[in-house]
Amino acid sequence: MKKKQNIVPLKDLNLTERFLFDEVMEDKETYQDVLGTIFGKEIPLLDQPQTEKELRVSPLIRSVRMDVFAMDEEESIYNTEMQNKRMADLAKRSRYYQSLIDTSLLEPEIPDYTCLNQSYVIMIMTFDLFGYGKYAYTFENRCREVPECSLLDGTVKIFLNTKGKNADEVREEIIEFLNYVEDSTDEAAKEIKSERVKRIHNQVCKVKLNEEIGVKYMQAWEEKYYEREEGKEEGRLMTLVNQVCRKLTKGMNAVDIADMLEEEEGVIQDICNAAKQYAPDYDVESITDALLGNADLRI
Numbered sequence: 001m002k003k004k005q006n007i008v009p010l011k012d013l014n015l016t017e018r019f020l021f022d023e024v025m026e027d028k029e030t031y032q033d034v035l036g037t038i039f040g041k042e043i044p045l046l047d048q049p050q051t052e053k054e055l056r057v058s059p060l061i062r063s064v065r066m067d068v069f070a071m072d073e074e075e076s077i078y079n080t081e082m083q084n085k086r087m088a089d090l091a092k093r094s095r096y097y098q099s100l101i102d103t104s105l106l107e108p109e110i111p112d113y114t115c116l117n118q119s120y121v122i123m124i125m126t127f128d129l130f131g132y133g134k135y136a137y138t139f140e141n142r143c144r145e146v147p148e149c150s151l152l153d154g155t156v157k158i159f160l161n162t163k164g165k166n167a168d169e170v171r172e173e174i175i176e177f178l179n180y181v182e183d184s185t186d187e188a189a190k191e192i193k194s195e196r197v198k199r200i201h202n203q204v205c206k207v208k209l210n211e212e213i214g215v216k217y218m219q220a221w222e223e224k225y226y227e228r229e230e231g232k233e234e235g236r237l238m239t240l241v242n243q244v245c246r247k248l249t250k251g252m253n254a255v256d257i258a259d260m261l262e263e264e265e266g267v268i269q270d271i272c273n274a275a276k277q278y279a280p281d282y283d284v285e286s287i288t289d290a291l292l293g294n295a296d297l298r299i
Contacts, residue, residue, distance in 0.1 A: 010217045011208045014184040016126050016162075018067060019217055021082040022051040023207045025068040030203040033196040035078060037177045038122065038158065044073045064100055077101055077119040082181075084126045091129075094121045094157045102155075118154040124181060128161045135164025135174060173197065238288045244271045245282035 013020040025031045028048050035043040049070040068080040079097055083090065098121050105117055130137055137159040141151035162178040164170070173194040180188055180197055189201040207213055240263065247257045258268040274290045275282055 007218070007221050010214050013208070015181045015204065016082060016084040018082050018084075019220060020184070020204070020207065022067055023213055023216075024200070024203050025049055025080070026051050027203050030200055031068060031070060031080075033199050034080070034177070035072075037173050037194065037196045037200075038160070040171060040173070043078075046071050046073055046075075064097055066097065071117075075117050077105075077117050078122065079120070080122040080124065082124050086125075086127050086129070090123065090125075090159075094123060094159075097121050098155055098157065116154055118156075120156045120158060122158045122160065124160045124162075124178075126162050126182060128163050129159055133165035134161060135166060135170045135178060136160050234288070234292065237291060238284060240267075241271055241275070241288050241291065242284045244268060245275055245284055245287070248272065248275060248282065249280065 008017075010020070015021050015024065025034065026049060028045055031049045032043055032045055035045075047070070049068050050066075051068055053066045053069040054064070066079050067082055068078075070078050072078070079101060081097075087093075098119065101119050101121075102116060106113070106115060128134075139157040139159075141153055141155065143149040143151070160174075160178060162182050164175070164178065167175055173196065176192050176194050176197050177200070180192065180201065184201070184204050186201075186205075189198065192198050192201065240261070243261060244257055247260065252260075254269045254272045255265060257263075257272070258265040261268070271287070271291065275287050278287055
């Protein structure tokens with residue numbers, strides 16, 4: 001029997017883990033402190049931040065689930081994402097997030113696009129996506145021929161990098177925050193000078209000590225664990241069904257197939273029985289679905 005992967009205790013998580021990040025950012029004052037740290041000014045929010053906010057404009061178009069979404073008192077929009085895995089599509093993902101935000105802002109009867117809110121897509125990353133050693137990469141639309149000419153379309157994309165090396169070019173507060181994101185511990189907090197980052201740490205401590213959130217974390221972890229395991233089992237079964245069906249088309253019987261594949265005869269017999277109704281074409285996906293729905297399956 002395969003050993004179950006050990007869970008990392010909630011108290012040992014860093015803000016790089018999406019669960020902790022979302023739980024901490026649900027607190028309005030804390031998210032205000034994060035935005036204040038990034039922009040270097042106070043940003044009062046209108047309402048509580050929304051975590052895991054789903055944006056879907058049509059059943060036929062892919063939806064997105066945003067980590068933290070909020071609007072400030074000037075009606076600017078902020079979407080902040082925690083990203084601890086390098087993925088090739090992050091730049092275009094930021095573009096898609098931006099487009100869905102824009103689509104959700106205008107009602108059908110509004111003809112004037114000047115009503116679109118100022119919006120910021122912020123990605124906090126534990127790696128240097130662009131490779132220039134910067135703690136922050138800020139993108140706005142500017143004219144190639146006249147670089148000082150900005151499009152002024154109200155969109156900004158900011159990629160923050162915990163592995164930055166240009167400490168002389170950014171505020172110390174941002175560096176303290178990004179270091180703390182990777183090491184969200186009491187020991188690291190002792191070295192912090194920024195009052196904002198200290199308050200962020202206080203909220204992290206509250207979340208880690210909250211019993212209800214601890215239970216929620218356990219449940220979320222177990223759900224993801226079993227989803228992964230079920231996915232692996234389904235993949236293994238489909239591979240085995242495909243192998244069996246190929247042998248069946250050659251006229252082999254369950255006993256010989258089991259011997260060749262070094263599988264239990266009972267398992268192979270179950271697959272052969274399920275495959276009969278799909279002969280001679282043997283729809284592997286349909287056979288797998290039928291087997292997964294069989295409570296008596298011996299695999």
